[in-house]
Amino acid sequence: MDVLSLLGITLAVVAILGGNVLEGGALSSLFNGPAALIVIGGTLAATILQTSWPVLKRAFTQVRWVFVPPYISMEDGIGKVIDWSVKARKQGLLGLEGMSEKEPENFARKGLQLLVDGAEPEAIRSILEVDLDAREQRDLESARVYEAMGGYSPTIGIIGAVMGLIQVMTNLENPESLGSGIATAFVATIYGVALANLLFFPVANKLRGIVGERTRYEDMMIDGIIAIAEGENPKSIELRLRGFLQ
Template sequence: MGFSAVFGVILAISAVGFAHYLDGGYIAELVNLPAATIVLGGTLAAALIQFRAVDVKRAVFMLRWAFGHGKQPFKETLDYLLRWCVIARRKGLLGLEAEADKLSDEFIRSGLQLLADGKGRDSLRSTLEVDMVMQEQRDLQAARVIESMGGYAPTMGIIGAVLGLIHVMGNLSDPESLGRGIATAFVATIYGIGVANLFLLPIGNKIKDIVQARYRHQEMVLEGLMLIADGHGPKAIQQRLQGYLGG
């Protein structure tokens, strides 16, 4: 998953640059610091105006999900649940406490610890469902921040273009300044549209898919733990959870 996102970004940038080269241009013409400052700085500023700082910070943190967040380990987790079922039947629910200490996933560790403490299915559901829903809503809000930034970026590109043209009109007698102003105008537009449609909007949608997949994974964990709490055997648990493996 991470490789495809990296490859997609590289392919998009390469396609734009190569098309510009085929049209007789130079790659260096597309590098413009003032244009990048207007588009990136303005887009981030607009997001900070609309959303809480904590949401924007989480959105920036979650950008890495599209490049490094792998598929949810449904099959591996099912294997763990079957093993925990066997341990619970042999040693009792208290035997799962040592298993909980080995886990790095906070959600699964919390659920397994509740099970080891003798909590029933109702307690497991009421506790873990709140965690699932709240985490999903926080992460989907961060994805909405990224999508909103994708809506602002083209507008920031237009602002950059207008500023570049203002600079041009004020320096008609200076050919060197004239060229820089025109470059800033058109490159800012490319940056705004490119950042939105080749980066922010696709990544926002991808993060939403990742969040939903993680929710299904946590849903499988919750159902598996409740089945263990009810005393079901490994075969029954595997049959009940088999449908999640397609997620």
């Protein structure tokens, strides 16, 4: 569980609601059904319109990474590679076959299998880099979905504000209806700007950070696997891979 993500969302909610109360406003004034429908519904509609179903589904699935990110440990990765290199040095590359069958990470398992199959170092690098680049691009598409939502929501909020003001202008002779129209106008703007800057853009940037960290991890794994294929000794491999920790 990512405690910082929970803390960030909690602090954002407390700051907005607490600031409203300290200014003498009522909490109920920030809750407006029509404004929420316009901003949230409009933002989702625009995002769905521009995004294919597979990308949208993946983005909504990967949002859990904000709170429960995939486990990535550079130290553990280095330890794995060193164990593989020691095994290969003692038993040859065929000795890695049992380890490849037990390896839980698909990417690492594929690299080990290539080693066992006797693939050339450059072929191994080429195959693994294609996998790495393809998955990185798919994961970044998820971040771009939330960036798009962050771009749309303030504009949809302005549309909601204009609609609220239209309601006000068309009912000037009826003072009782002016309050709800003005509330929708201002609250829609708050919803649009708040969702963009306190939710959508931070989520997009968090996903980008996780994707970047995993890419760095898998780059390290590629270097380690290539070093094993080239017959480097375990100590030399460890020194090389620890450069990724800097």
